[in-house]
Amino acid sequence: MRALFAGFFLLLSLPGLAADLTLTLPSGTRTLTSAELLQHPQLQTVEIAQDVAYKRPMRFLAIPVAALLTGVKASDHLQMVALDGFAAELPAEPLLQSTGSRAWLAIEDPTQPWPKLAKDKSGAGPFYLVWTEPQVDHIGPEQWPFQVVSIRGMASVAERFPALLPAKDANAEVLAGFAQFQKNCLACHRLNGAGDAQFGPDLNLPHNPTEYFAGDFLSRYIRDPQSLRRWPQGKMPGFSPQVLSDGELQQLIGYLRHMAGRKAL
Incomplete structure (x- = not known):
């Protein structure tokens, strides 16, 4: 393709x-x-x-x-x-x-x-x-x-893809992380099979990155993917603090961690 x-x-x-x-x-x-x-x-x-x-x-x-x-x-x-x-x-x-x-x-x-x-x-x-x-x-x-x-x-992302939604009782940080996911990730990635992008892998199926990146490695990967996985064909850009602040980065990771417990069956 x-x-x-x-x-x-x-x-x-x-x-x-x-x-x-x-x-x-x-x-x-x-x-x-x-x-x-x-x-x-x-x-x-x-x-x-x-x-x-x-x-x-x-x-x-x-x-x-x-x-x-x-x-x-x-x-x-x-x-x-x-x-x-x-x-x-x-x-x-x-x-x-x-x-x-x-x-x-x-x-x-x-x-x-x-x-x-x-x-x-x-x-x-x-x-x-x-x-x-x-x-x-x-x-x-x-x-x-x-x-x-x-x-x-x-229609809005939430209307089109309910599989992306956090739980109804999710806290404000998770909801803010969902907004960061829509802004920074959804153009390339799906989650729970939901989304229109055909570019990058699904971020919850079969495994969520919070399940296999230990410690602060996920934060480091988002900041500079090539620093952890040196791959000449890698297409994911790094997200600098000017683009995604430290607080926004933690919100995004919080959303991903939350969604690890909400996998589509």
Whole structure:
């Protein structure tokens, strides 16, 4: 399946060939090509001081994401899906705002492809969610999906995947950890078989990481995966204290530990 995705992306990245973005929103479903989006009246050049995917300053042709979200309300929930199965769960409110952290859909011009992300990898196109002033509203790296092919309105995570929910009597720390899981983990991982991501392993089945990481090794792994499992093909990023504070990290681990006792049968 990954080989099919890679071949599909190679096809998309051929010079002169436009890519498609599918929008499934309250206003209906429509498909826009990169050529159409590059003619959008709100298209402009956006400077990103420290790009998450490229890890350096970048400049993109982009339009405000809000310009695409016809009929979407601040209380709605959206999902952006990438070619490789990464599925970013995003509340609509920050995507709609025009102050503070602002969301932009960067559009790759097929005649001027973006750089590769690494020597043996493709670029971040055809579409990439980038943010200006991300620090204002604490936008994390999992909220920068690249190689995006669709944006769709969805019911909330709790409504769609009850197997992710903590027990009704769970304390505030566990509930806060559930919020951190949705923000930082659900784009790549399932839990109890629940979730839309096709990228990383399930975090509760057959075993929860709190069951096999002793001591503080799980915290260290989340901070820097390669420090514990040196694997050239490893794709999990590290979560620095600037992205996930020590308190938030412990909330996340508390949620995972809680869910180890709530395995789906």
